[in-house]
Amino acid sequence: MTFINYASREINCKIVYYGPGLCGKTTNLQYIYDSTAPQAKGKLISLATETDRTLFFDFMPLELGTVRGFKTRFHLYTVPGQVFYDASRKLILKGVDGVVFVADSQEERMDANVESLYNLEENLKAQGYDLMAIPYVLQLNKRDLPNITPVDDLVTELQRKGEPVLEAVASKGTGVFDTLKAVAKQVLTELRKS
Amino acid sequence: MAETPIVIQEQQYQKIKFVLGKLHQESTARVVFLVDKDGQPIAVHGDVGDIDTTSLASLAAGNVAATGGMAKLIGEREFPTLSHEGEKEHIHICIIGRVLLVVVFDERSSLGLVKLRVKQVSAEVATIFEEVMRETMKRKQDRNEFFSEITDEDIDSLFN
Numbered sequence: 001m002t003f004i005n006y007a008s009r010e011i012n013c014k015i016v017y018y019g020p021g022l023c024g025k026t027t028n029l030q031y032i033y034d035s036t037a038p039q040a041k042g043k044l045i046s047l048a049t050e051t052d053r054t055l056f057f058d059f060m061p062l063e064l065g066t067v068r069g070f071k072t073r074f075h076l077y078t079v080p081g082q083v084f085y086d087a088s089r090k091l092i093l094k095g096v097d098g099v100v101f102v103a104d105s106q107e108e109r110m111d112a113n114v115e116s117l118y119n120l121e122e123n124l125k126a127q128g129y130d131l132m133a134i135p136y137v138l139q140l141n142k143r144d145l146p147n148i149t150p151v152d153d154l155v156t157e158l159q160r161k162g163e164p165v166l167e168a169v170a171s172k173g174t175g176v177f178d179t180l181k182a183v184a185k186q187v188l189t190e191l192r193k194s
Numbered sequence: 195m196a197e198t199p200i201v202i203q204e205q206q207y208q209k210i211k212f213v214l215g216k217l218h219q220e221s222t223a224r225v226v227f228l229v230d231k232d233g234q235p236i237a238v239h240g241d242v243g244d245i246d247t248t249s250l251a252s253l254a255a256g257n258v259a260a261t262g263g264m265a266k267l268i269g270e271r272e273f274p275t276l277s278h279e280g281e282k283e284h285i286h287i288c289i290i291g292r293v294l295l296v297v298v299f300d301e302r303s304s305l306g307l308v309k310l311r312v313k314q315v316s317a318e319v320a321t322i323f324e325e326v327m328r329e330t331m332k333r334k335q336d337r338n339e340f341f342s343e344i345t346d347e348d349i350d351s352l353f354n
Contacts, residue, residue, distance in 0.1 A: 002199035003234040007207035012234045042248045047256070056256060059233075061248045065352040067344055072352060075233065075252065091259040095232030188349045191199065 001095040002191060010071045013187050014095050015180075018120045019102035020112035021053070021081035024141040024170040028102060029058050029078055031173045032180060036062060054080040057092050064184065074184055081116065090123045098135035098187040099124075100179055102170070103158055105140050105148040110157065117158055135186030136163045139179045144169040200230070201330045207237065209322050213315050214239035217295070221311035222303040224283070227296040228319070229254050236293065245298070254287055254296045275312075277305055288312045290319045 003012040017025040026046065033044040040063045047056035058078040063071060079089040093099075101120060103113045121131050140154050155165055164182045168175025202210075210228055218226045218240045225240030227247065233255035235247050262272045276287040286308045288295045295316070297308050 001232055003230060003232075003236075004199050004201045005207065005236070007202060007204045014232060014234075043246050045249050045252065056260065059249070059252045059256075061252075067348045067352065075248075087263055088260070091256075091263055094259065095230075184352070185349055188344070188352075189346075192344050192349075 002097055002187075004070075008071075009069055010073060011067070011191075012073045012075060013097040013184075013191075014075045014077065015098045015100065015183055015187065016093055016096045017076065017078040017100045017102055018089070018093075018116065019081055019141075020104060020109060020116040021083070023081060023102045023104040023109070023113075023116075024139075024168070025078035025081060025102050026054055026058050027170040028100070028139075028141075028168075028176050028179070029060055029076055031170060031176045032062065032076065033060050035173065035177070040064075053082065054078060055085075056080065056088050067188070072188070074180075074187075076180075083115075086119065086123070089119070090126055093123050093127050093129070096124075096127075096129065096134070097190075098137075098183040099131075100137050100139055100183050101158070102139045102141050102168075103154060105142045105154060106145055107147050107149050110149060110154075113154075113158055117160070121160075132161050135183055135190050136161070137179055137183040137186070138163050138165045139168050139170075139175065140165060141168045141170050141175075143167045143174075144172070199330070200326065202236065202326055203329060206322060206326050206329065210237045210319075211239060213318050213322065217297070217311055217315050220314075221297060221299065221308045223297045223299040223308060224302075225298045227251065227254070227294075227298075229294045229296055231255055231258065231289070231292050231294060240298075250296070254285075254294055258287060258289060258294055275309070277309075279305075286312065288316065290316050291323055293319065293323055295319065 019025050042061040044060040046058045049055050060076050062074045077092055079092045124131050166175050166179045170176055214226045225242055227238045228236040229251040233252040235251035238247055265272050274289050278285045283300050286297045295312055299308055
């Protein structure tokens with residue numbers, strides 16, 4: 001839920017990166033963190049297992065700039081992708097303003113993508129949101145790997161409402177900021193419209 | 195977006211700061227935070243030192259959300275307070291409606307004193323936030339006018 005503080009002149013929004021396990025959600029955030037100037041970011045918090053799998057969430061605050069005298073800050077979160085962490089995913093979606101679905105382009109991960117997308121829709125519904133009504137972007141990650149599904153096939157299976165679809169190689173940073181910009185723009189535009 | 199943004203006006207913010215200042219003094223805490231349940235920091239009073247307030251707010255909210263999940267599994271609505279004891283620094287969290295009061299204290303205070311003072315200001319915090327929600331709905335028109343002034347160029351300029 002967007003939080004506007006007239007006293008400190010800040011607009012705060014929450015964006016959640018969602019997707020199946022090992023699809024690149026944390027990698028997206030890590031790249032954003034590593035590439036952002038120190039004055040525009042806070043700490044990157046990663047609550048992870050000993051094998052670096054996200055256990056609860058990753059979080060980093062990002063300051064994009066000023067709009068009409070208001071600092072715009074985006075709080076970026078990732079959810080744990082492994083199937084059995086569903087209870088945690090539900091909690092992290094609370095108060096979301098925009099969602100990025102990170103799909104794993106590898107052929108053998110198509111079922112996992114579909115299952116995770118269905119899970120996203122269900123968990124949003126449980127929190128009172130409708131995927132068709134919130135700012136939403138689809139990222140097709142790992143486009144550099146050899147055994148990947150063609151973009152058109154991924155779009156056919158995963159695109160839900162004509163949302164922007166961005167190709168990415170998060171490990172190299174390709175498409176990471178384009179994805180962030182796309183969802184952030186939607187969030188601010190939606191704020192203006194509402 | 196599914197929900198109306200929450201808006202805090204200057205006057206309400208000053209009221210919140212006053213209450214936090216009072217709590218900070220009366221509980222001899224090190225620092226007192228008010229945090230939105232979704233993880234947004236709202237206000238802080240005291241000796242922040244090296245504490246990353248944004249991270250603390252997010253983690254406090256995650257903590258409350260996780261323990262709230264556990265509470266529901268055992269048939270409780272939520273755990274209204276949480277306390278964490280360290281070697282030198284401790285944290286006490288109290289849920290007040292949709293906000294969290296987070297108190298960091300050390301050997302200059304005690305959990306009992308912190309709990310008592312937090313309880314004493316809870317009603318005041320709840321009242322301020324009821325006012326915040328009322329004003330948020332009442333001033334929707336003003337806010338709509340402000341945001342309708344934001345142009346595509348304003349948004350684009352954030353990403354250049």
